[in-house]
């Protein structure tokens with residue numbers, strides 16, 4: 001009997017309230033192994049909160065989170081940490097430590113957990129920096145001497161340094177010029193493919209969404225209201241998604257979101 005593998009990430013009925021504000025109101029989402037999933041939605045719609053719940057940075061009020069079929073919310077601290085070791089994250093502003101040279105930033109987690117020696121970390125940093133198109137010599141620079149595009153590359157190198165099988169990207173092209181944005185997207189696709197990883201990205205940039213996502217999901221009023229191919233964004237036939245993807249003022253998404 002053949003059994004289908006469980007989704008890499010499975011969210012069911014995820015709810016999270018802050019004060020009287022219901023931010024997540026029953027999020028259901030499946031991300032298949034090796035899939036590139038892009039989460040879209042208006043500002044403040046709960047995209048980051050969803051990812052933070054998966055990462056364990058925010059505790060949901062109710063609902064379930066499964067990774068590889070395992071109930072994350074029922075895990076003990078050790079198990080949860082082991083799971084986090086298999087995930088990578090590229091933060092919106094790259095979030096690098098200026099007090100540390102690039103190579104230490106890249107291997108920060110591996111060094112902090114004493115999983116590798118400093119000599120091994122230098123080698124590993126050079127290896128992953130090469131994968132994102134940076135020379136090993138960049139490893140010796142402080143992050144604040146780098147351009148925005150280079151900082152994103154370093155952030156990407158850090159996200160993949162421990163060879164994660166799930167990577168989260170939070171607005172990876174924000175603040176970059178359109179060409180650098182396309183370059184970073186190309187690198188994201190390359191590194192994710194090389195690792196065979198599952199990628200979950202948040203973006204407001206539709207060109208980027210089409211490049212890095214195979215599947216897109218739209219969150220609105222705390223729920224996933226549409227899931228479909230990222231290539232179809234703007235022409236999905238779903239009025240809400242198409243309004244959002246085309247950036248149109250008129251449509252089913254009313255001005256309440258813009259207050």
Ligand SMILES: Nc1ncnc2c1ncn2[C@@H]1O[C@H](COP(=O)(O)OP(=O)(O)OP(=O)(O)O)[C@@H](O)[C@H]1O
Nearest residue numbers: 018021023041042043044045046047048049050202
């Ligand atoms: N720790 C927190 N405490 C209180 N409210 C929070 C907290 N984190 C998020 N929120 C609120 O939850 C809502 C959703 O936030 P979230 O960061 O997920 O939005 P988003 O969809 O990622 O938006 P953007 O596209 O603007 O980054 C917002 O109203 C935000 O103010």
